[in-house]
Amino acid sequence: MNLPNYQEAKTRDERSYKRVNFEFDTKIKNKYKGKKFYLKTYGCQMNEHDSENIEALLCNLGFSKVDDYNDADLVLLNTCSIRENAHNKAFGMLGRIKHLKSEKKDLIVGLCGCMAQEASVVDEIMRDYKFVNFVFGTHNMYQLPNILDKAIKENRQEIEVFSREGDLVEGLPVVRANKYKAYVNIIYGCNKFCTYCIVPYTRGKERSRLKEDILKEVDELIQDGYKEITLLGQNVNAYGKDLYDDYTLGNLLEDIAKKDIPRIRFMTSHPWDFTDSMIEVLGKYPNIMPSVHLPVQSGSNRILKLMGRRYTKESYLELFNKIKKTVPNVAISTDIIVGFPGETEEDFQETLDLVETCKYDNAFTFIFSKREGTPACKLKDDVSLEEKEERLQRLNEVVNKYFLENNKKLEGKEVLVLVEGVSEKKKMYFGYSDTNKLINFSSNRDLEVGSIVKVKITSAKTWSLDGEEVE
């Protein structure tokens, strides 16, 4: 048994990582043939991509996937810790599974992902959720086959969570959820330690993958017919810093952009690490999509400082304007937290003012949520829930106004759309534009999913646009 420990999880030192190539033990291939698994994923794209690896591991073991947990022999929850409601969702699901397990004694239940890295969660699982057969964390996903085996054989709760990162594992099998759009991890972990955020504890130290490994994966995706790749990391702009003297995200983007891949995206960018040379690369290559997620969190310098964000409103705006000027037709999206401890009405007003200035194309807005073990958890949370909710609502009204206003500007214009699907009934297609906007459109021809077509926008809504294909 290995239990999580926050003290260790926040350690950052100069250890170098062994890079190991995962090999699936052929002796256990199809060991569970005929068994079915249900995998539920919470949280961000990183978790979604981890689930693609978990699914592949389970398929190699002979499991097949089901969409209803009532039909499953194995239920696995890949969890998220970012806000309290993510926790609540996973625990709510565990409650339902407990009920199922009381009827289906052989059901195997597992929990993994970011919540598994939290000591308090694991304590709770050991105390109140004894029916959970196994728990593993974000650093030892590759051990799933052994952990599962042990949990079944030894018939006791198996908890294997590493607080510190181990080796950097390459070559995990993957079952991708989409045939045309793929996620590619470029950097794991986060060193920023924003005071409200749990990710540096649950995902560990920043570790970049070797550029050769990334470029090889991209080549394979191109060979397999993928049209869009999204480079993933909690802070992709820190890519390479731990490995190279002079190879950054800008260089990586450039090397990928020279390949025959129509669409490249990346997320998420921390404003602190955004360099001029990266911005130039974004402006230079048409296959790097003009869409940048640039989380601001707050428009008040006082709050930004308390959040440990390492930039001011002024330096953020300077960066924002540079990106807008250098990258043609770029759409910028953001994340904002309201109700951070000590946020006054004036601070909040500054956030609203910043949104009025930036007129974001998209924004994810959140109420501050206390995360145990983070520095902000110790601050006096003096904004009432009522006030937080009211601020969120006021903020959403302003951000929504600009979503619509930006979308309206596209009316009458032509945009390129990667076709993702068709609703048979009305023969309407849908897909995303280069700036990542959802487009519903009609066409006179039969279009193939995965093709990129030109669509003329006929009408704009707040969260989507309507159009028709122009041949």
Ligand code: SAH
């Ligand atoms: N690495 C990304 C953010 C990942 S988390 C970045 O720094 O840009 C996604 C978003 O969740 C954050 O940008 C933040 O707005 C929000 N978030 C993180 N911790 C939170 C907390 N404790 N309460 C409320 N929102 C939070």
Ligand code: SF4
């Ligand atoms: Fe969290 Fe900040 Fe790291 Fe983003 S940069 S994952 S908000 S600590």
Ligand code: F3S
């Ligand atoms: Fe959640 Fe972990 Fe992602 S906390 S947002 S799943 S990195």
